[in-house]
Amino acid sequence: MFLRTFGWSFGITIAGLVAAGLIWGVDGFGVVLVLAILEISLSFDNAVVNATVLKRMNPFWQKIFLTVGVLIAVFGMRLLFPLLVVALTAHISPGTVIDLALHSSHTYNGLTYGQHLEAANPAIAAFGGIFLLMIFLDFILEQKDYHWLRWIERPLERIGRLEALSSVIALITLALAARFFAKEHAETVLLAGLLGLATYLGVNGLSGVFESSLEDEDEDEAGEDAEGEEEGVGGAALAPRPGRSAVLVAGKAAFFLFLYLEVLDASFSFDGVVGAFAISSDIFQITLGLGIGAMYIRSLTVFLVRKGTLDDYVYLEHGAHYAIGALAVILLVSIEKKIPEVVTGLIGVAFIGAALASSMLRNRRVAQDDEDVAAALESAQAARR
Template identity: 75%
Template structure:
């Protein structure tokens, strides 16, 4: 399973690094390798959250995510999307933007492509920050089968019963961010943040609607035959959602990936100004994140380590706040990466300790039962 899942990632890594060495020499090889490692280290929590969504989808749509989704991630989110952002925020025509991107020494309005992209950071951070914040808030306010940090999660689940609380909290955070960090970009931050919120509500809402419709249809069909409900529902859960529901879940995953990649793309210009090196390096990293996502789903890792999803969502919540703060203050990527890794490792450790306690309890129970049976 490991080789089958990561085979394409290994192959693309080899091809990509060889191409980098041929086109840009040893320096280009090193730059692409560094960018790949950077993307993987910053996005592990992304893979865990992706897995929690992907396991709801059918095997066909999981393959779409691993194939078509990679093309969108590499060429769309890490190459074309930055061009669109620069063009829209700097009011530059498409041909001029492409020319600036291809020639790092050229300027428009006295600024290079990298500088224009940096100037677009407030809008990028507000959009991605709000999208990620909504993911975290919806998770922390919902009723969960397992609670990791109970002293936090129990009271939040209780107040989470208030309708649209996550939207209310997100809007308050956006207003505070625009006031304290927006400065001259306050209007841009508000507009981009609202667009991020709308995007989340639209994509996630449509996915939930179509998924609910699909489940209702399965239940209606199951009721037509006596004794069939359990079997049909079981088959439906194993097969995963399809059709429109899967399509909108796929869109949700792509926007989630974009929200994670924004900061990485901007930060990559601190390493190189060549957009093709950036796209290749971050693209290799994105491929591993997708392979890891599928691996987590197929191994049932989230079911075995029940707090792992909690840790990933806490990491996402921290990242959303970091993005909003970064509108005004520069925050090193290493800080973002370490915070995410810390939450993941802490939740993984808690999951392992929980599994060990359950195993010991089951062993003690079995031993007690055996002793009782022997006495009888």
């Protein structure tokens, strides 16, 4: 399973590093390698959250996530999307933006491509911060089967019964961020944050509608099959009718979940793309290095799903969402203040590591309790004899 899941990642890594060495020499090889490691370290929590969504999709869409999704992640989110952001925020024509990206020494209004992208950070941070904040809020406010930090999660679940509370909190947070962090960029921050909120509500809402329709179809089909068992000759169940709309609904639900994952990936990749210019000003080196890292994140996501890791370590999902909440705050604060990428990466790793350790301790307690119960039953049976 490991090689089957990570095979493409290993192959692309080798091909990418060899190409980097041939094109840019030893220095280019090192830069691409560092960028790949940076992307993996910053986005590990992204893989865990992706896995919570991907496990709701069938194997076909999991393959789409690993193939088409990788192309979108590498060329769309890490190459074309930054170009679009620079064009929109700096009011530069697409041709000029491409020229700036291809020639790191060229400038427009005295700024290079990397500097223009950094200048667009308030809009990027507001969009991604609010989108990620909504993911965290919807998780922390919903009813859960397991509680990691009970003293926080149980009270928040109670107030989470209020309708649209997460959206209200996000809007208040956006207003505070625009007031205290944006200064001259307040209008841009508000607009970008509202777009982030609208994107989350739209994509997540549509996927939820189609998932609900799919569940209704499954329930109806189960009821018809049960009737068929009663009406069939000799008690034989009637064959389900082919071409049911459940397949189409599943496809729609999976499609919008796929879009949700791509926007989630974009939100996670913003800080990595901007921070990458501190390592290299060559857009192709950045795309190649971050693309290799993105490939591993996708492979790790699928591996977690196929291995059932989230079911075995029940607090991992909690840790990933707390990391998302922390990243959302960091993005909003970074509208005004520069936050080192290493801080972002370490916070995510810390939450994931703590959640994994707590899950392992819980599993040991459960196993010990099961052994104690089994021993008590054996003792009771022996006493009866």
